Amino acid sequence: MTAAVEFQNVSRHFGPANAPVKAVDGVDLTIAEGSFFAMLGPSGSGKTTCLRLISGFEKPTGGVIRIFGQDVSDIPPNRRNVNTVFQDYALFPHMNVRDNVAYGPMVKGVDRRTREAQAEEMLALVKLEGYGDRKPGQLSGGQRQRVALARALVNEPKVLLLDEPLGALDLKLREAMQDELKALQARLGITFVFVTHDQGEALSMADSLAVFNEGKIAQIGTPKEIYSHPRTRFVADFVGSSNVLAPEVTRAFGGPAKWASLRPEMLRVTAADGVALSGVVTGLRYLGAGSRVTVAVNGTEVAAQLPAGQAVPEAGAVVGLAFDPSALHVMEGER
């Protein structure tokens, strides 16, 4: 399989050379053709800059970027067959929806009849038939998002870049769009590169994902690998807020003297007597679909997630903790 996008030791530094801000710092990355790839990280971690490096709005200060094997160092954005769905959608306010969608074909010199037919076809794809004559200002956020999608897809891009496309939508709409995007990608077979700070979104949608931290990739892998085997403390904490155990605590929990991650949902709260681990309940949080119990074990706070319907201990009660030893995941580093 060809790599749709390849980063080789790519950096993007801003500011003076003696004290640069390293937005992207020595990133190596391969995105397989036809995959749904997510870039996950907190704000300022370099994920959006990476996306802009692929589209060409940023130039790397070091390293090489290849799109389908071709070095794109000297290729301006308009000649890269890559399209972006912008965070603010960036629809042209002075054009109606049809002209917005037909913009790509228009600047490429496709005649009016053909490009308007293409636009209608794309609007049907994103379920916006009959909206062609409206102005972007007359649409809801979710509809604008679909227009932005149609406007990008009409160009039949080799790679579709999505910059936090669902960030501005409310929860219900966001979940519906997640399913639709996933289905669309499977149907079209285009490589999707998706930037998000929402770990749930990244885990549920991506075939593989890269977790960014401070301009570097902390871990890259399938959602399952990343969730169950976080390589670093940062990944464990950022993806699904794990219990990160210091070496001596890991030892007390029956593991080697190394940093380890233990997912809250892998812990069971039991009666205090006759178990190896016990502690005092210091906090309770109701989550709707369950409860989160914080237990202080020898001074270390450990969170356990209880499914709904299970009896919840009272604050101050002494409880025991149990878990399957295989759930304790030993990590390599901190970042």
Add this chain to the structure above:
Amino acid sequence: MTTQTPAILPERGLADRLTALFWRHPRLLLAVLLTPPLLWLGVVYLGSLAALLLQSFYSIDEFSGLVKQEFTLKTYAELFRAQNLDIIIRTLVMSAAVTIGCAVIAFPIAYYAARFAKGKWKAVFYLGVMLPLWSSYLVKVYAWKLILAKEGIITWAAEGAGLSMVLNAILSIPGIGGNSLSTSPLGTFLVFVYVWLPYMILPMQAALERVPASMLEASADLGASRAQTFRTVILPLAMPGVIAGSIFTFSLTMGDYIIPQIVGTSARFIGLAVYQLQGTAGNIPLAAAFAVVPIVIMVIYLMIAKRKGAFDAL
């Protein structure tokens, strides 16, 4: 636990009483705020315009030289006499040329200020654009007369650079040339462009500032070249600003009566005609009719602009 603060704070005199009044009657505040400007706009401003319009429908008695207060279109008919039509066409052409000249020079400056200038450089931009407005208009125009004169710095610089031929070639073009820059229509054009330029830059800059950077990126992303992005995205979105600027440059040029007197061929423009007609000639009706011409032209101009979609981005 609770401290001894009251649930309702005591009234602190007139200011609080007024605040309460305006809170109970929100429209009252609007009325108080809007009455003085509406009076000004409605009575003083539009009122005098109406008076002017009225005057233009009177005529002057050819024997006594007195204004006959009877409704007639005779005065308007006079506008179409060859010598008057000449003045109108000359003014129109000059105004259009000045507007286009201003727009061409203003755009890169406004674009730079809106897109790239930050912090200190933005202040420098505003200062640079506004600075010429601080000094007297007359002084600037006379300064330009000296700059453009035959003995002026431009002629001198052209000689020094061996470009006298070019200057003379330009000056020998009929219609825009003349004896020297300061006595040619080209000179009038240059001075007009200079004095009205800030009025084009500022609205343009404000319009360009409102175009989000992502819009330009989206255009490039979809395959547009820089020229296509300019034509299909930047220009339409900046159009309301360009139109606003052009209203200033166009109408200021049409109404000005000082620059054509000082720099140029002393051929008459509308402003100068109005000035002379209401002064020495005492022909108020014809002066009023002349003054209506720019208004009509502006209305036609705006109607065409609207039909062409210039205000779609508003």
